[in-house]
Amino acid sequence: MSDPHPARASDREDKRTFLQKVAGFIHPAKPESTDDLIDILAKAEEDDLIAADSRVMLEGVLRMADMTATDAMVPVSRMDFLDIDAPFETLMHSVIQTAHSRFPVYSGERENIVGILLAKDLLKLQRAPELSLRTLLRPPIFVPESKGLNDLLRDFRANRSHMALVVDEFGNLAGCITIEDVLEEIVGEIEDEFDTPEEEGSIFGLADGSYRVSGDTPVERVAESFSAALAPSDPDEEPFDTIGGLIAHEMGHVPQRGESHVLGGLRFLVMHTRGGAVRWFKVSPAEPASADPDAA
Secondary structure (H helix, E strand, C coil): CCCCCCHHHHHHHCCCCHHHHHHHHHCCCCCCCHHHHHHHHHHHHHCCCCCHHHHHHHHHHHHHCCCEHHHHCEEHHHCCCEECCCCHHHHHHHHHHHCCCEEEEEECEEEEEEEEEEHHHHHHHHHCCCCCHHHHCECCCEEECCCEHHHHHHHHHHHCCCEEEEECCCCCEEEEEEHHHHHHHHHCCCCCCCCCCHHHCCEEECCCCCEEEECCCEHHHHHHHHCCCCCCCCCCCCCCCEHHHHHHHHHCCCCCCCCEEEECCEEEEEEEEECCEEEEEEEEECCCHHHCCCCC
């Protein structure tokens, strides 16, 4: 019997992706590579066929197709863990200091991950101390370094999970990756509750008497707030606009989480980084040099 809908056969033979079809509509010439598609999208933006934000996201989708978990993960050296045998006060302190919503939990050695703890679940332990921390843990998800971001995003959605642990070819922990890390490859940086707009304030007091300061806070504002002289150690250097830029310059490298630097009588401890820049410092008065081996 002949097909009553012959057009459908040709539809089935069209193996082009959605983006390739869009590109074909915008530019009749057949693109030969991802770079060609990106050039076509740039031309479409110039011709006001698509908005700039749309072009950025479409480019992100194209580039993500060739990326793996290694490209977007947080390396193990910069991960924050929780010890399952730690007392409640220690766990709560770590959660508050790092400001993450999920934590890998280990037993004995950090390589021995026994589960993932949601920060909000600690409230259950606070209200019912008789509960075992193990009962609050979610099963960890492990993925290889070679896992494609497209496949990983599909798995996140299917499993309703938000974090995966990345292992190398020998089964050793290499890092962790969250659904936010993957989505940021498409839409750019996602602001969260710790990404407070500058007009709302970027210097906050903490319970222990120290302060949380965003890396993009103007140097002048930090200096005024703490009555400190904050300037490059070399007087011939040009002044810096942000405290993150100044501290990175003084340290001589891109600061990593957990590192600290003393400047102007203040100790700047790196709490949170993203995209090669410091998002948050913990700032407190510097201890005397004799008692502070990390002082610069």
